[in-house]
Amino acid sequence: MVNLRLNLKQDELKCENCGVKLSEDEIYVREINGKEHYFCCSHCADKYEARFKEGVSSCC
Numbered sequence: 001m002v003n004l005r006l007n008l009k010q011d012e013l014k015c016e017n018c019g020v021k022l023s024e025d026e027i028y029v030r031e032i033n034g035k036e037h038y039f040c041c042s043h044c045a046d047k048y049e050a051r052f053k054e055g056v057s058s059c060c
């Protein structure tokens with residue numbers, strides 16, 4: 001038998017644009033397409049939103 005340990009840490013948030021860790025005090029939240037996304041700053045939110053709107057391939 002295999003025991004899988006699932007550690008779901010809801011408080012472990014990362015900036016969805018640059019991947020930096022976010023602390024609760026420093027989270028920039030923006031709603032995009034009806035869903036909340038978390039970023040470290042407004043610049044990352046802007047970039048993420050721009051990419052999101054372009055629609056797009058996963059290519060960089």
Ligand SMILES: [Zn+2]
Nearest residue numbers: 015018040044
């Ligand atoms: Zn960021």
